[in-house]
Amino acid sequence: MKKRLLVIGGVAAGPKAAAKARRCDPEMEIAIYQEEDAISYAGCGLPYYISGVIKDREELISRTPGKFAQDGIKILKNRKIEKIDLPNSTVSGRRNGSGETFTDHFDRLVIATGAYPIRPKIEGIDLRDVFYLRSIFDADAVLERIQSKDIRNVVIAGGGYIGLEMAESLVHLGKNVTIVELAPQILTLFDEDFAGILRQYLEKKGVKVFTSEGIQALEGKNGKVTHIRTAARRLNADAVLMSLGIRPQVELAKQAGLRIGETGAIWVNEKMETSAEGVYAAGDCSETTHLITGKKVWVPLGSTANKQGRVVGVNVCGGNDTFPGVIGTTIFKTFDFNAAKTGLNMREAEKEGFHPVQAIVRGFGRAHYYPGGKESTLKVIADKESGRILGGEAIGEGPSDKFIDTLAMALHGTMTARQLASVDLAYAPPFSPALSPIIVAANVLMNKLEGKIEGIQASEVRGKLKTSKENFQVLDVREEDEVKAKRISGATWIPYGELNKRLAELDKRKETAVHCASGLRAYKACLKLQQEGFENVKNIDGGMLCWCYDVETNPSKEKA
């Protein structure tokens, strides 16, 4: 008899699993249940649909029900599954609108119920013009209102990806945009320094950013939102976009008695099979393994959902495919900034018991002499003991995506900094400097791992400048024009070329943190100082590239 495959959820992982199953087994009966009136759409494209970058809603639809029908896959829309009955191998539910109930039998079941946005239980949360951005219908709701001239001030609650992508969209639509984030920084997946770079950039674009300030209440008039309140302030808000994150949709799985992991998402093995035989889960509702830490994690992403969907499609037909896990690669764009990350950041690496060291370099996209090049700031992190690459971040207008994909592959290959220093990457002037920034970063890491130089993070420098000036000095070895544009308050300025003859201006016994624009001149200066008997010399990671704190601009020459 023909086997019957039911898929619950029709956005990404579900349709992928169904399509792959069809290719593996032309005989199987396949149906996809979907609660909404739309299937197989690009959730990640919604911010661009709202901004008008994507003009036509239809473009977001990957595959129509007709295309599925061509492959013999039945789409059952507007049907909410309410129960999975494992002993009887059935699902049952209710049609939207009519409320008519139904029951369906399965031989194999795929749960791809996705995730839902967090709705905090705060005052005013049900006011009008408070939006979410999860489904295509959420986007429709935003679009219907956002063009209105009544909506001038928009507050985005949450400084994560969706919030930051939407900040761009809303500024393009002419809105005054404010981001309110509970954590001490936006972009909490990144280290403080890189989040700081992005924050400065957003502020230049006219976006107001408040951190360490959770949204406490929404205020309204006639049922419509007018203000939001944080612990520190009350802000005008003609509309609020709630982007506080999402949670896996696991109610059905829970009711069915399937194992839920510690992450709160559905537990699955490497074959994407749940705790019940023949029942699979994939996409945003399921957890996976972090390949660097070995721990279970919940990292909901459209790319992962597609890969998992394929594995499930193979396995429901009796195949033996596996999805080993993720390494936390992620990217987004806001305005012209590309922000990407893979693996662990410094904070995460420390938490996991590694001893991370970082290299921060200028991530040029072309040879220096080839015009039109864009630049991202690039960070690569390695473990001090093993030399293993642990992660990286890239942010800026340059090819952050290329850098991070390259690093992601280094992580998959469990490479060390030494190995990374000699990889054979594509070089021609329109595509890269002769030494890829990835390789430059690996070389900087090597210098640190071999103990030639010690680094110090910008945040630590800032702290020491405030608290321990008698034991600590900052040396700036840049040229005059660079120093005039921007300098760290309290730093001693001696251009690299004058260092030999002006060493007396520095105190050898103090801890000395050296910086230039990004790191090379500072590195050479550090070597010189060490040679001259300075006892405690450090290179400020990333130099001025990620100094996001107080600066003096255009100081007088005397002062310098």
Place this chain on the structure above:
Amino acid sequence: MKKRLLVIGGVAAGPKAAAKARRCDPEMEIAIYQEEDAISYAGCGLPYYISGVIKDREELISRTPGKFAQDGIKILKNRKIEKIDLPNSTVSGRRNGSGETFTDHFDRLVIATGAYPIRPKIEGIDLRDVFYLRSIFDADAVLERIQSKDIRNVVIAGGGYIGLEMAESLVHLGKNVTIVELAPQILTLFDEDFAGILRQYLEKKGVKVFTSEGIQALEGKNGKVTHIRTAARRLNADAVLMSLGIRPQVELAKQAGLRIGETGAIWVNEKMETSAEGVYAAGDCSETTHLITGKKVWVPLGSTANKQGRVVGVNVCGGNDTFPGVIGTTIFKTFDFNAAKTGLNMREAEKEGFHPVQAIVRGFGRAHYYPGGKESTLKVIADKESGRILGGEAIGEGPSDKFIDTLAMALHGTMTARQLASVDLAYAPPFSPALSPIIVAANVLMNKLEGKIEGIQASEVRGKLKTSKENFQVLDVREEDEVKAKRISGATWIPYGELNKRLAELDKRKETAVHCASGLRAYKACLKLQQEGFENVKNIDGGMLCWCYDVETNPSKEKA
């Protein structure tokens, strides 16, 4: 006593070795001998200097002698080293101009003499307006003449990188450009199909291309070139650019008795040390190891030179760094086409004893719905037995560099197709489809490796269409608009959606090669045909993406 390091060669590897040695040893005496009057310049930038993309010659100079002096590195320009005396640890030579001789002592020696362009011994080779493009002075010579209105027809001898980069530059300068290549295809590092894509593109840009036609003689008048001759034709040539390749500059090393490898370049070990202790070689004059084949190769590239220079810089100071080798990654741009390669191509893989299978897919740079996306055609090659990734090629206006860097890392990590299918690459709509083309290609490879489908190369299809029509049929499963634009002569057209009811139009006993635009519909059609009892079904690798042979355009519906 201070050690003395001499470096012969001042373009890429030499200066890099010197700079790194200085950072490793602040005491060492370091001098660079350079025959030319310029040092530390970007040889790879010369085509762009000629086209005017790079306006200022100075921009090509990475570091001036003054900068070297700041680090205590002496630049000895305009001095030709004529002899290395290993027993006495000296080099001797002659100053340009004055002819004054000199001898210098070394403790450590670095040979970075680079490569020289091939000058074929043919009639007319010494005529005026016959140019090379190796040194910055070659570029000066081209620039001085090329703007002249007398020079309208330019023949480029050699269809390799420099020739193809120059084709763009010359077309931009308003010249009629013809490429003459001895091999049966331009771009011999790539497979025939991908070279074919590029050839079609160049021809659209107005570049004439003749293959299987070596340049046999140059003809001239009053000492100036006017024509070139091949076996097949005589072409007007107001100027000729000879870009037939380069050879390693090993005369000095040979005279000194250093071991020369089978590749013709200087033999070195992993530490970049030659057969004589304390004497190192790096850059275009030295050979290295191909990490896929394990064989010694000579792959002269600026990126490799820089990495090798660094290793030498460490080792001349007593360090213990290694350069393991290369994987043959390479890239260039011509017009808006980015052509990149890593590892082995199909031909090379077969020659090395692998059983290569290939996947050719559309390499989108963005989600399909995100506007402004560019596309490259992407090929990934794996070994049928081990599943190991062997190489890849990417060509087109899309992010070929990103694809190839990602694949290069897969090669460094000795990944299999299965591993590559689940890598965690950066996804957001402005940067990639949800499934990276790399992953799509890995999935196609998996289908082939698991025997679900067999591929057939376009060239083989073309051959069989000509010679064995009675046993062979081509099935085109695209839609009408696609077929109208371009179709393979002799193919049977049945849109995928009509296949079920029109199977009778095909002969089950014939070998059936199926294609669509790139591969997915053809794959599904192949599965259907296999299920229906077709005995020998194959998917044409890359579909119409790399069908570079005879096509019919706009055929009548009847004919279809």
